[in-house]
Amino acid sequence: DTAVSQTPKYLVTQMGNDKSIKCEQNLGHDTMYWYKQDSKKFLKIMFSYNNKELIINETVPNRFSPKSPDKAHLNLHINSLELGDSAVYFCASSHPGQGSYEQYFGPGTRLTVT
Amino acid sequence: AQRVTQPEKLLSVFKGAPVELKCNYSYSGSPELFWYVQYSRQRLQLLLRHISRESIKGFTADLNKGETSFHLKKPFAQEEDSAMYYCALHTGRRALTFGSGTRLQVQP
Incomplete structure (x- = not known):
């Protein structure tokens, strides 16, 4: 009955590789997000997406791309991984159309680039 | 641009002491503010939101x-309150802007 799930939980990979992190929500929400939490625990929005609009944080390198096969999924694909990409990545969802901006978070994916 | 400031990285108190985690924001519009909590090795979860005016x-x-502030308070801290606390601001662009977080450590 997990509301927002992410796979994998841990991901260790080498520089230069391409990897994807998957996110699924079963809340019927129309908007999903990706956040990056760095080593200092600072949380920063990377993308927000619904079926009409993708909003990209302009500081995110274009090696990062969100892919949404349907409303319940928003995957994060990363090309040419760099050491600085090591972080915890959180997926979240919300349904602003219901008048609530509360976001529900996934458990996070800890990415380590070696 | 919107900004959320949490000036304390770490706040350490003894059990039973009052707690105040500070949050200041910068936003020209009408803000919607939240406090999220992250217990050790768990996901972020909503603690409370200003429009609800509730106690959780x-x-x-x-x-x-x-004062453009949204400080989080509790009169008597418990050990189970130890966690990372994030103040967050919602603006019209859907996503949340988070502060840098404050780690609350409640000692026995």
Whole structure:
């Protein structure tokens, strides 16, 4: 009955590789997000997406791309991984159309680039 | 641009002591503010939001538009309150802007 799930939980990979992190929500929400939490625990929005609009944080390198096969999924694909990409990545969802901006978070994916 | 400031990286108190985690924001519009909590090795979860004016787990937060603050308070800290606390601001662009977080450590 997990509301927002992410796979994998841990991901260790080498520089230069391409990897994807998957996110699924079963809340019927129309908007999903990706956040990056760095080593200092600072949380920063990377993308927000619904079926009409993708909003990209302009500081995110274009090696990062969100892919949404349907409303319940928003995957994060990363090309040419760099050491600085090591972080915890959180997926979240919300349904602003219901008048609530509360976001529900996934458990996070800890990415380590070696 | 919107900004959320949490000036304390770490706040350490003894059990039973009052707690105040500070949050200031910068936003020209009408803000919607939240406190999220992240317990050790768990996901972020909503603690409370200013529009609800509720008390959750003994915590309260009042929006002060004059001081642009949304400080989180609890009169008597418990050990289980130890966690990372994030203040967050929602603006019209859907996503949340988070502060840098404050680690609350409640000692026995």
